[in-house]
Amino acid sequence: MANDTAYQKCINPACAAEFDCGQAMFKCPNCGDLLDIKYNWDKIEVPHKMSYFSKRWATRDNRFDFSGVWRFRNLLNFCEDKYRVSIGEGQTILQQNSLVAKELSMNPKSLFLQYEGLNPSGSFKDNGMTAAFSHAVMVDAKSCACASTGNTSAAVALYAHSCGMKCTVFIGTGRIAFGKLSQAMDYGANTIQIQGDFDDCMKQVQDVCTKLGLYLLNSLNPFRLEGQKTIMYRIIEQLGWEVPDWIVVPGGNLGNSSAFGKAFAELKELGLINKIPRLAIINADGADTLTDLVNNKKLTWNNGNVDEKIINEYYDNLTAMNYSPHTIASAIEISRPVNLKKCLRAIDVCNGIVMAVSDDEIRDAKALIGKFGLGCEPASAATIAGLKYLLADGTIGKDERVACVLTGHQLKDPNVTVNYHKDKMGQYSNAPIEAENDLEQIIKLIK
Ligand SMILES: *Cc1c(COP(=O)(O)O)cnc(C)c1O
Ligand SMILES: [Zn+2]
Numbered sequence: 001m002a003n004d005t006a007y008q009k010c011i012n013p014a015c016a017a018e019f020d021c022g023q024a025m026f027k028c029p030n031c032g033d034l035l036d037i038k039y040n041w042d043k044i045e046v047p048h049k050m051s052y053f054s055k056r057w058a059t060r061d062n063r064f065d066f067s068g069v070w071r072f073r074n075l076l077n078f079c080e081d082k083y084r085v086s087i088g089e090g091q092t093i094l095q096q097n098s099l100v101a102k103e104l105s106m107n108p109k110s111l112f113l114q115y116e117g118l119n120p121s122g123s124f125k126d127n128g129m130t131a132a133f134s135h136a137v138m139v140d141a142k143s144c145a146c147a148s149t150g151n152t153s154a155a156v157a158l159y160a161h162s163c164g165m166k167c168t169v170f171i172g173t174g175r176i177a178f179g180k181l182s183q184a185m186d187y188g189a190n191t192i193q194i195q196g197d198f199d200d201c202m203k204q205v206q207d208v209c210t211k212l213g214l215y216l217l218n219s220l221n222p223f224r225l226e227g228q229k230t231i232m233y234r235i236i237e238q239l240g241w242e243v244p245d246w247i248v249v250p251g252g253n254l255g256n257s258s259a260f261g262k263a264f265a266e267l268k269e270l271g272l273i274n275k276i277p278r279l280a281i282i283n284a285d286g287a288d289t290l291t292d293l294v295n296n297k298k299l300t301w302n303n304g305n306v307d308e309k310i311i312n313e314y315y316d317n318l319t320a321m322n323y324s325p326h327t328i329a330s331a332i333e334i335s336r337p338v339n340l341k342k343c344l345r346a347i348d349v350c351n352g353i354v355m356a357v358s359d360d361e362i363r364d365a366k367a368l369i370g371k372f373g374l375g376c377e378p379a380s381a382a383t384i385a386g387l388k389y390l391l392a393d394g395t396i397g398k399d400e401r402v403a404c405v406l407t408g409h410q411l412k413d414p415n416v417t418v419n420y421h422k423d424k425m426g427q428y429s430n431a432p433i434e435a436e437n438d439l440e441q442i443i444k445l446i447k
Contacts, residue, residue, distance in 0.1 A: 150180030219255030261346020375410025
């Protein structure tokens with residue numbers, strides 16, 4: 001069933017167990033660590049230049065050439081055409097935004113916003129789901145599940161129906177943004193609201209999937225990350241196949257940052273790029289495990305020999321404090337990120353940095369992107385909030401080319417937006433003005 005171009009491999013160098021892609025297991029059965037998808041590049045037709053992929057646009061009546069993910073299928077070659085699921089994901093754009101750049105006092109030509117809100121379910125998650133569902137079809141899964149802060153459930157629900165699979169989504173109580181919850185219900189997912197936060201849901205879903213043999217669709221699933229690599233391919237495609245100086249991304253479960261690091265490591269290995277951009281991962285203050293572990297506890301990838309003691313002590317402490325993360329950026333409200341180790345590897349590969357920003361900074365940044373850009377949801381705006389700091393302290397130069405990944409659509413979380421404007425919470429607040437139903441009065445209000 002599986003082809004011989006790809007296999008799964010445990011990321012723990014002391015284990016390094018390998019498995020074919022015909023199995024669905026999500027964690028190494030030997031040691032419990034994360035799995036990677038590896039490729040036998042010598043058995044794959046890899047183009048000599050990335051520009052080969054742009055040419056596929058001319059044959060976009062082939063739906064795999066139309067997909068912004070599968071257009072790059074040579075670089076995520078783990079399944080045959082017949083298993084591939086696609087609903088037109090990845091038709092996203094990189095917007096050069098001089099107005100936001102000016103507001104940040106940077107070179108107006110050097111800021112780029114990659115708007116992943118344009119995906120079918122309104123977030124970058126579709127890039128990963130198209131890949132993971134293709135694998136689910138390949139292993140003949142009948143039913144699937146995920147834990148979600150919202151966007152994962154929306155994407156899973158949408159893709160499950162497009163390939164005739166049943167799905168159950170687990171969400172925490174009272175945390176999910178309304179736009180996202182409305183999608184899960186509308187797309188017909190079996191939606192279970194657990195009394196707890198995302199980390200509780202994540203634990204339950206893993207046990208449920210193991211017990212009932214459901215296909216798991218969290219970013220623990222290594223096939224999802226393969227699809228998410230293409231966000232980076234599309235950014236450099238739109239820069240004329242030039243690599244920017246910086247990629248800025250919000251950090252939640254750390255699937256994206258992990259996938260981006262893998263994408264660049266592979267492109268470099270294949271000789272398709274000559275430079276790897278630096279990666280800035282932005283947490284919210286109220287969910288800053290990665291920032292704390294990297295900046296304060298000095299946790300590093302260390303050639304795969306990650307110091308587990310530091311992580312375990314940190315998590316034990318969270319448990320002892322009964323800690324629950326809190327931020328208005330609900331998509332990154334996660335305190336035990338499942339892809340932590342892979343993210344450390346990405347930081348290593350991309351000479352990356354991490355930092356955290358406050359909810360107020362996220363709100364202002366979101367309004368700024370709304371005013372001068374295409375809009376986005378709160379978690380996505382952590383990128384611009386973080387960039388502001390990194391420019392101020394000189395980490396990022398004013399003339400360096402920066403691509404910020406806007407992970408989710410503006411309409412995902414309307415409550416945060418409306419409250420910010422109505423309650424005049426920040427410098428870009430733009431509340432509606434109440435007016436009597438009278439022409440004279442109304443005319444006075446026109447600016
Ligand atoms: C899932 C999500 C994130 C977090 O991404 P990770 O890959 O889990 O770090 C950020 N923003 C949005 C809008 C999301 O849906
Ligand atoms: Zn292992």
